[in-house]
Amino acid sequence: MSEAVQCYGRKKTATAVAHCKRGRGLIKINGSPIDLIQPDVLKFKVYEPILIVGKERFANVDIRVRVKGGGQVSQIYAIRQAIAKAIVAYNQK
Numbered sequence: 001m002s003e004a005v006q007c008y009g010r011k012k013t014a015t016a017v018a019h020c021k022r023g024r025g026l027i028k029i030n031g032s033p034i035d036l037i038q039p040d041v042l043k044f045k046v047y048e049p050i051l052i053v054g055k056e057r058f059a060n061v062d063i064r065v066r067v068k069g070g071g072q073v074s075q076i077y078a079i080r081q082a083i084a085k086a087i088v089a090y091n092q093k
Helices: 040-053 072-092
Strands: 004-011 014-022 027-029 061-068
Touching (some): 004 072, 014 072, 040 072
Antiparallel strands (some): 014 061
C-alpha cells in the first residue's frame, strides 16, 4: 500500500480535504473525533462510507479531514464525499 493520499469533497461552497494514511483506525474532523459531529441527525451521513465499505477497511488507516466554507449540512456532505474518495484512492494504490 502507498503511504498517503489526499482527496477532496465538495458541496455548494463547503470543501473538505481528507488525508488518508496508514495508521490504527482514527478518523478526525477538524481535529476532533468523528463521534462529536453535529448535528446528531446528520451524523449517520458521515458514517455511510464506513458502513458501506465495512469497518475492516478502516481498521489500518487514519483519516484526517479539514473542512471549511458552507453551512453545517453542506459540510457534512462534503466530509462524507471526501472520506469515500480517500478510502477508494488509498485502496487502489
